[in-house]
Every structure is written in structure tokens, then in C-alpha cells.
Amino acid sequence: MSGILLELKDICKSYRDGSEERVILDGVSLAVGKGEFAAIVGPSGSGKSTFLSVAGLLLTPDSGSVLIGGKDVTGASKGERTMIRRRQLGFIFQSHNLLPYLKTADQLAIVQEKPMREKVSVDELLSELDIADCRDKFPAKMSGGEKQRAAIARAFVNDPDVILADEPTASLDAQRGRLAVEMIRNEVKKRNKAAVMVTHDNRVLDLVDSVYRIDGGKLLKERFE
Amino acid sequence: MKYAWKEILYGRKKYILIELLLILLMFMVLFLSGLASGLGRAVSSAIDTMNADSFIVDDSAEQLITVSSVGTQVLDELRSAGANAAPLDIQRMYIIKDGDDEKLNMTYFAIEAGSFIEPETIEGTGLAASSADNPILLDDDYKLEGISLGDKVRDSSTDIEFTVVGFVDDRMYGHTSVGYITTDSYTRLRKALNPMYVQSYHAIAVRGSADYDFAGNGLELVSKHEIIENIPSYSAEHLTITMIVWVLVIISAVIIGIFNYILTLQKQKQFGVMKAVGMRNSELAGMVISEVLIISVFAAAVSLVLTFAMAAAIPEKMPFYLEAPDAVAVTAAFVAISVPSSMLSVVNISRIDPVKAIGGGEE
Ligand SMILES: Nc1ncnc2c1ncn2[C@@H]1O[C@H](COP(=O)(O)OP(=O)(O)O)[C@@H](O)[C@H]1O
Numbered sequence: 001m002s003g004i005l006l007e008l009k010d011i012c013k014s015y016r017d018g019s020e021e022r023v024i025l026d027g028v029s030l031a032v033g034k035g036e037f038a039a040i041v042g043p044s045g046s047g048k049s050t051f052l053s054v055a056g057l058l059l060t061p062d063s064g065s066v067l068i069g070g071k072d073v074t075g076a077s078k079g080e081r082t083m084i085r086r087r088q089l090g091f092i093f094q095s096h097n098l099l100p101y102l103k104t105a106d107q108l109a110i111v112q113e114k115p116m117r118e119k120v121s122v123d124e125l126l127s128e129l130d131i132a133d134c135r136d137k138f139p140a141k142m143s144g145g146e147k148q149r150a151a152i153a154r155a156f157v158n159d160p161d162v163i164l165a166d167e168p169t170a171s172l173d174a175q176r177g178r179l180a181v182e183m184i185r186n187e188v189k190k191r192n193k194a195a196v197m198v199t200h201d202n203r204v205l206d207l208v209d210s211v212y213r214i215d216g217g218k219l220l221k222e223r224f225e
Numbered sequence: 226m227k228y229a230w231k232e233i234l235y236g237r238k239k240y241i242l243i244e245l246l247l248i249l250l251m252f253m254v255l256f257l258s259g260l261a262s263g264l265g266r267a268v269s270s271a272i273d274t275m276n277a278d279s280f281i282v283d284d285s286a287e288q289l290i291t292v293s294s295v296g297t298q299v300l301d302e303l304r305s306a307g308a309n310a311a312p313l314d315i316q317r318m319y320i321i322k323d324g325d326d327e328k329l330n331m332t333y334f335a336i337e338a339g340s341f342i343e344p345e346t347i348e349g350t351g352l353a354a355s356s357a358d359n360p361i362l363l364d365d366d367y368k369l370e371g372i373s374l375g376d377k378v379r380d381s382s383t384d385i386e387f388t389v390v391g392f393v394d395d396r397m398y399g400h401t402s403v404g405y406i407t408t409d410s411y412t413r414l415r416k417a418l419n420p421m422y423v424q425s426y427h428a429i430a431v432r433g434s435a436d437y438d439f440a441g442n443g444l445e446l447v448s449k450h451e452i453i454e455n456i457p458s459y460s461a462e463h464l465t466i467t468m469i470v471w472v473l474v475i476i477s478a479v480i481i482g483i484f485n486y487i488l489t490l491q492k493q494k495q496f497g498v499m500k501a502v503g504m505r506n507s508e509l510a511g512m513v514i515s516e517v518l519i520i521s522v523f524a525a526a527v528s529l530v531l532t533f534a535m536a537a538a539i540p541e542k543m544p545f546y547l548e549a550p551d552a553v554a555v556t557a558a559f560v561a562i563s564v565p566s567s568m569l570s571v572v573n574i575s576r577i578d579p580v581k582a583i584g585g586g587e588e
Pocket residue numbers: 015016024042043044045046047048049050051584
């Protein structure tokens with residue numbers, strides 16, 4: 001499969017809890033292609049965030065490999081991982097995590113790599129996410145939905161291969177949460193990215209292409225179109 | 226730099242407080258530094274500005290001119306050997322203004338009229354050009370006592386009368402203003418005090434080199450710099466204040482570092498997120514250092530302006546003397562030291578694990 005942008009193979013990850021070893025991910029594999037929006041669901045504490053951290057090169061798995069844009073990055077150095085996160089991955093967190101002292105346009109500009117300025121227009125992203133009027137606003141002056149959409153825009157600003165979202169609707173009400181997921185979907189489709197969203201909000205699952213369930217350390221495909 | 230500036234503007238309330246603290250500290254530093262050189266000059270300016278390179282004193286005088294004694298023949302021998310030498314006596318006394326009975330402090334510098342160590346006058350004539358029996362050149366501080374050109378002043382212990390023939394600028398020794406008299410007047414003065422007085426000099430000022438067997442004659446040749454350092458109270462005052470100045474400079478710079486570190490500790494989550502989205506440690510360190518630089522440069526600039534504004538308003542008699550290069554050196558050192566003081570924050574940031582950004586809110 002040539003269109004695979006994110007691939008995790010046989011990932012194992014366990015945490016040492018006192019004297020005992022708790023296996024969180026027990027041989028987990030996942031492949032997400034261009035233009036595909038995948039969701040991962042599962043009960044709290046099942047390892048969704050852990051999985052996303054491994055995919056996002058924030059956590060090293062005990063075994064298995066991570067491929068981004070078709071390239072094996074499992075053994076990448078700390079500096080290389082930082083670079084890959086900056087250029088090939090886009091993160092959307094549970095809460096917006098914007099910098100309080102920057103206006104929306106600057107939130108995007110501070111993480112945008114210089115060569116990307118030509119390729120990805122900050123203003124275009126903001127209009128697509130319907131927050132063009134927040135361009136010169138500080139986070140304190142924006143609603144929760146607007147802030148999360150600014151964070152979504154930030155994830156796309158370096159034209160990444162893969163978007164990783166950890167419960168992006170958690171801090172929003174149902175209506176705004178759905179709107180945010182719709183917007184992630186629109187951008188993923190329009191820009192032909194691979195996206196993985198961790199969620200426990202079943203009401204937005206109709207917006208994704210595939211659904212995986214994580215439980216007991218295993219990842220099971222629940223639905224695929 | 227741009228984003229650091231935006232952060233400061235956004236949080237200006239808290240930054241203004243730290244700026245105020247730093248400006249006050251730096252103002253104190255500059256003020257003390259001006260006082261240090263002012264006091265230093267009050268002790269030494271008459272020697273410092275003297276047109277001589279070194280001084281011959283006797284080797285038991287511990288490089289202090291006022292307790293030294295050099296025979297008159299030494300001067301003759303030096304001169305016949307072609308050295309540029311001139312006699313100097315320094316004597317602390319009191320003078321009384323004619324028609325007044327208030328004693329004024331005075332340090333006589335007794336010199337040969339017209340010798341190379343005679344200062345340029347800013348008003349009046351030199352000692353040699355005067356026909357008065359006992360001419361005297363006064364530091365212009367005495368003008369503040371109401372003494373003017375042509376006035377007569379009396380030596381309080383001998384009643385010898387001097388005629389003020391000129392004024393000189395900024396000549397002090399051991400916290401008193403100096404009056405320049407001739408060696409002849411000085412000899413008369415000493416003879417009036419002690420009829421058995423046999424003439425000798427306290428010291429001989431030398432310009433250029435002097436070829437002489439100093440050690441063999443119980444003498445030593447001492448540089449101007451060493452003479453100044455050995456004036457009683459010079460080192461004690463100057464070094465103490467200079468040390469306080471530098472300790473304060475370092476303290477101010479460290480305060481910026483600590484303030485910045487506290488801010489960094491409050492922003493662990495922000496830095497974690499920035500690292501998660503791929504911002505390099507070098508970019509984050511750059512932001513922290515720019516922030517510190519902006520804070521310190523601003524404090525330095527404002528305190529410089531304040532100090533020079535105050536220096537212009539300060540009364541003439543106060544021993545305050547701050548030269549722009551010294552002030553700039555002190556503030557530049559402050560700015561320079563503030564950078565390493567922010568390293569604590571930089572190290573802290575480099576240790577933040579970005580994995581904390583994911584699954585946020587749980588911890
Ligand atoms: N750094 C860690 N050290 C030890 N245990 C951890 C650590 N991070 C997560 N865990 C544990 O791993 C399990 C999975 O956590 P997580 O991936 O955050 O689950 P989810 O996101 O599905 O709620 C939880 O039981 C959690 O307590």
C-alpha cells in the first residue's frame with residue numbers, strides 16, 4: 001500500500017507499577033492512508049493516549065515499529081523526533097493548549113517553519129475554520145469552540161502528513177464538539193492527510209472513515225468503509 | 226525576540242514590577258559607582274591630574290608623600306643628571322579668609338613656581354607670573370567660600386599671608402581642597418613654626434625616567450598609581466564601594482534569573498506543548514534569553530537616564546563623579562551577567578518531557 005502515511009506495527013508498551021509490569025499495548029498494529037480519518041475508542045485507562053503518544057513520537061515503544069510517511073522512524077534520535085513532530089505531524093490536544101500571550105495568527109506563525117509560509121497560508125486556514133475574525137484576538141477573548149478551532153488550524157500549519165487528535169471534543173459541548181470534528185474531517189479530506197482521533201464520544205463516529213476499539217491491550221477494527 | 230516581546234507586553238503588569246525593582250537596584254548601583262569615583266577623586270585628584278609619572282620618597286615612608294623626607298641634594302643631583310624632576314611638599318593646614326575668623330581646611334601643595342607640576346589656572350595667573358611675596362593658587366571650591374581673585378588668606382598657625390593669584394579646577398587631596406604655594410613660601414611657613422627647620426622635600430616628582438641609585442640612598446621611585454592607592458582612606462573607601470557596586474550588579478542580574486525561573490516553572494505545561502508540537506529546545510531557549518535581555522536592557526537604559534538626570538541636579542559639593550564610560554561599563558556588565566543567570570530556566574526547559582502534553586488534564 002503506497003498511500004499509507006502512518007503505520008504502527010506490533011507495538012508493545014508496558015508501565016512498571018511498583019513491582020508489577022502493566023501491559024498497556026500488547027502487539028498493536030494500525031495503518032492509516034492518505035485522506036483517511038480514523039477514530040480510536042475505548043474505556044478510560046485503556047491506553048488510547050499511550051497509543052497516540054507512541055504514534056506521535058513522544059513515547060518510545062518497548063517493541064514494534066513506527067513508520068511515518070513510509071519511513072521507519074522507530075530508532076530516530078531525540079532531535080530527529082522533534083523535527084518529525086514539527087514537520088510531519090500535527091497535534092490537537094484535549095484542551096486547546098494555546099499560548100495565552102499570542103493572538104491567533106501568531107499562535108500559528110510561531111510553530112510554522114519558514115519554508116511553509118509560501119505553501120500554507122495562515123489566513124486561508126483561519127477562514128476555512130471559520131475563525132478569520134479571531135485572527136487578532138488573544139485566547140482569553142475567544143470562546144471554547146473558537147480556541148479549539150485555532151488549535152486545529154495550528155496542527156495543519158506545517159502541511160504535515162499525519163494529524164493526531166487526543167479527545168479534541170472533551171472540553172466542548174456536544175454541538176461545538178461535533179463542529180470541531182467536522183472541521184478536522186474537512187481539512188483532512190481537502191489536504192489529503194491521514195488522521196487518528198482518540199475519542200469516547202460515540203456521537204461523532206459517523207464523521208470518521210474507520211473506527212478501532214482498544215481494550216485489554218489489543219486494537220480491534222470495528223468499522224471500515 | 227518578537228514573541229518574547231509579545232509575551233512581555235501581554236503580561237506587562239507583572240513585568241513592570243520586576244522592572245521597577247531592577248531599575249531601583251541599577252540606579253543604586255550607578256549612584257554608588259558615581260559616589261565611589263567622586264570620593265576617589267576627592268582623595269586623589271590633585272595627584273591624579275598632576276603632570277608627573279612617578280615620585281621619589283624615602284623608603285621608610287611606605288609610599289606616603291606626607292611622611293617622607295628627601296634631601297635637597299637629591300633634586301640637584303637628579304637635575305644635573307638630566308632628569309625631569311620637581312620638588313613637592315604636601316601639608317595639611319587651615320587658612321583664614323581676610324576679615325573673617327572661620328578656619329578653612331586646606332592642603333598645601335608646595336611646588337617650585339613654574340615647574341612642570343604646577344597646574345594650569347582656569348582664572349588668574351600662574352605662581353611665577355605673580356609679584357606677590359606669597360602667591361597661592363586655589364582650587365575653585367574656595368570660591369564657594371566667597372574667596373575671589375586678589376583676596377588675601379592667612380595661614381591660621383603662622384599668620385603668614387597669601388595672595389590669591391589664580392584658581393585651578395578639581396584639585397583635591399585627602400578630602401580637602403588644595404592650595405598651591407611656592408617652595409619658598411613653604412620654607413618660610415615651616416621656619417615660622419620651627420626656627421630649627423632644615424629644608425628638605427616630602428617628595429620629588431619625576432616625569433619620564435630618572436637614573437639614580439635610589440636604594441643606595443634610602444629612597445624609592447613609586448608610580449603615581451601606587452602613590453594614589455597608598456593615600457590613607459583611598460583604598461578603604463574606593464575598594465569598599467567598588468565591591469558593593471559589583472556585588473549589587475551581580476545580585477540584580479541574579480534577580481532577573483530567579484524571576485525568569487519562577488515564570489518558567491509556572492509555564493511547564495506551555496513549554497511541554499510547544500515541545501510536543503516540535504519546537505526545538507534552541508527556539509525555546511532563544512525566547513527565554515530574549516525575554517531576559519529585553520528586561521535587563523530596559524532596566525539598564527532607564528536607570529542610566531535617571532542617574533544622569535540626577536547627576537545634573539546634584540549639588541556641586543557632593544562627591545559625585547560619574548563618567549559615561551564607567552556607567553555604561555557597569556550597565557553592560559549587568560546585561561551580560563543576566564544572560565548566564567537565565568541558564569537555570571534553559572536547563573529546566575530542556576528537561577521538560579513533552580509526553581505530558583498528551584492526555585492533558587489528567588495530571
Ligand atoms: N507514565 C506512566 N506511568 C505509569 N502508568 C501510566 C503512565 N501513563 C499512563 N499510565 C497508565 O496506563 C494506562 C493507560 O493510560 P492512557 O493511555 O492515558 O489511557 P486512556 O487515554 O485510554 O485513558 C492507565 O492505567 C494509566 O494509569
